[in-house]
Amino acid sequence: MAKTILVTGGAGYIGSHTVLQLLLGGFKTVVVDNLDNSSEVAVDRVRELAREFGKNLSFHKVDLRDKPALDKLFSSITFDAVIHFAGLKAVGESVQKPLLYYNNNLIGTITLLEVMAAHGCKKLVFSSSATVYGWPKVVPCTEDFPLVAANPYGRTKLFIEEIARDIYRSDSDWKIILLRYFNPVGAHPSGHIGEDPRGIPNNLMPFVQQVAVGRRQALTVFGTDYNTKDGTGVRDYIHVVDLADGHIAALHKLDEDKIGCEVYNLGTGKGTSVLEMVAAFESASGKKIPLVTSGRRPGDAEVVYASTEKAERELNWKAQYSIDDMCRDQWNWASKNPFGYDTSDSTT
Ligand code: NAD
Ligand code: UFG
Numbered sequence: 001m002a003k004t005i006l007v008t009g010g011a012g013y014i015g016s017h018t019v020l021q022l023l024l025g026g027f028k029t030v031v032v033d034n035l036d037n038s039s040e041v042a043v044d045r046v047r048e049l050a051r052e053f054g055k056n057l058s059f060h061k062v063d064l065r066d067k068p069a070l071d072k073l074f075s076s077i078t079f080d081a082v083i084h085f086a087g088l089k090a091v092g093e094s095v096q097k098p099l100l101y102y103n104n105n106l107i108g109t110i111t112l113l114e115v116m117a118a119h120g121c122k123k124l125v126f127s128s129s130a131t132v133y134g135w136p137k138v139v140p141c142t143e144d145f146p147l148v149a150a151n152p153y154g155r156t157k158l159f160i161e162e163i164a165r166d167i168y169r170s171d172s173d174w175k176i177i178l179l180r181y182f183n184p185v186g187a188h189p190s191g192h193i194g195e196d197p198r199g200i201p202n203n204l205m206p207f208v209q210q211v212a213v214g215r216r217q218a219l220t221v222f223g224t225d226y227n228t229k230d231g232t233g234v235r236d237y238i239h240v241v242d243l244a245d246g247h248i249a250a251l252h253k254l255d256e257d258k259i260g261c262e263v264y265n266l267g268t269g270k271g272t273s274v275l276e277m278v279a280a281f282e283s284a285s286g287k288k289i290p291l292v293t294s295g296r297r298p299g300d301a302e303v304v305y306a307s308t309e310k311a312e313r314e315l316n317w318k319a320q321y322s323i324d325d326m327c328r329d330q331w332n333w334a335s336k337n338p339f340g341y342d343t344s345d346s347t348t
Contacts, residue, residue: 002056004028005251006079006121008064008112009086011038013195014127014184016046018083018244020193023050023057025248030077032070033086034063037198039341045192064108067115074119081123081254082116083247084109087156090202091131091299094153105156113167122174125250126164129157130182130236130267130304139271140307143180143263150299161263168261175259177250182236182267182306184243186326187333194333195240196340205237208278209330212287213338219289221274223296228303232274236267236305239321239329249317267306268319277323284327285335 005022009015010031016038022029023046031043040059047054062069064086087105088094094101109126116122133141134148149155161178168174185205187194201207210216224231246266253259272280278289312318321329 002026002028003080003251004030004077006073006077006082007031008082008084009033009038009127011035011040011042011059012085013038014181014240014243015085016042016193017188017240018085018247019043019057020046020049020188021241021244021248023053026053027251028056029058030073030079031057031059032062032064032073033059035061037088039196041341042193042196049188049190049192064112065104067111070111070115071118074115074121079119079121081125081251082112082121083125083251084112085127087127089153091151091153092202094156095151098152101152101156105153106159109160109163113163117171122171123254124164124174124176125247125254126160126176126178128161128178128180128263129154130180130265130306132158132161132180133304135301136304139303139305140269141265141304142307143265143310165261172260174261175254176261177253177259178261178263179246179250180263180265180306181243182238182265182304184240185237186239186241186321186329188241189329189332191329191332191336194330194337196337204235204274204277205281205330208281208289209334211289212281212285212331213334215338217290218292219278221291221293222300224293225296226302228273230273230275233300234271234273234303234305236270237272237277237323237326238266238268238319239326242266242268242319242321246311246315246317249311249315253315262314264311264315265306265308266311266319267308269306269308271303271305272323277327280323281327281331284324285331
């Protein structure tokens with residue numbers, strides 16, 4: 001019988017791509033999202049892309065901190081597992097508004113875990129981040145590196161990881177997989193779903209995309225004096241569809257007997273500089289991206305990329321898409337949807 005998966009934050013960037021892969025993989029999928037940083041149009045488009053599997057998707061506009069609403073949902077549907085994406089993710093905003101981040105990310109997660117426990121649903125996949133590696137002294141980052149948090153956002157990821165480990169220690173019925181994402185970019189190859197950040201993008205590729213469609217004048221390159229091949233920061237960019245497939249692999253892993261609370265990196269194992277990403281995007285789009293150079297962004301690491309061995313070995317998952325594929329699909333999405341899912345923020 002088809003398994004039923006609850007996806008929190010399923011209207012968001014990574015969530016929407018994962019929901020599509022779940023539906024195509026034959027899972028019944030229930031999305032809860034408060035639409036704080038997303039649009040219900042993304043859910044509608046996922047339903048269309050999934051064609052005959054679209055009937056297996058339902059959406060509930062619910063804030064995770066609304067315990068009675070969550071409890072009602074768990075009373076009416078038996079979930080086999082939960083994939084938990086919902087959270088706020090802007091690093092700079094988290095420094096300005098730490099209580100907002102602690103309230104939303106921690107209370108949202110604790111409420112979810114309480115309701116799951118009360119209903120006997122003890123299988124969880126959680127969106128952690130490479131941010132927990134801080135400024136790694138060596139690369140590639142392996143899962144056993146010491147963990148640090150550089151800002152309130154990162155601290156919410158670290159705290160939730162620790163909460164997950166404590167829950168498992170207290171009750172070995174839990175099966176929990178913590179996925180540490182590196183830098184998700186790109187969009188579904190159809191160009192119908194993609195990343196649609198509210199306001200000024202914090203991350204490199206959404207900014208580049210908005211320059212390409214004429215919404216911003218130039219990309220500011222944060223730091224040209226790093227000890228890297230061209231002086232700009234190096235990251236491990238991963239196609240969002242590869243990342244989505246990593247969640248399906250994690251769900252299959254949860255079916256094994258002895259899981260406990262495990263952590264896996266989801267990256268490609270390859271480092272790419274800011275200037276290399278810009279060049280790849282220019283050639284995919286045929287658009288020139290004007291650059292302005294500035295000093296380093298406070299808190300930024302120099303070089304971060306993943307060791308992918310553990311995920312390859314234990315999840316039987318490996319990223320397939322190249323940097324050129326990521327840029328091609330990002331441009332396909334951007335050129336078809338220059339203002340994202342709607343035009344209401346076309347002045348931002
Ligand atoms: P996103 O903002 O597009 O998606 C998050 C979704 O959660 C949004 O749709 C938002 O409306 C929803 N949400 C937030 N708080 C909620 C709440 N209290 N109740 C219900 N819904 C709520 O972000 P994304 O890029 O898809 O990221 C998904 C997850 O992956 C996040 O937890 C993020 O921290 C993590 N992550 C993202 C990246 C990245 O670079 N995109 C990297 C590492 C980890
Ligand atoms: N960069 C620019 N200009 C910009 C934006 C970014 O030059 O306008 C540079 C950064 O300095 C960095 C690289 O592009 O060298 C990537 O920056 P992003 O902001 O896209 O990504 P980060 O690796 O800095 O951080 C992101 C998320 C974190 C998360 C981390 C790993 O913001 O929350 O990926 O998942 F932890």
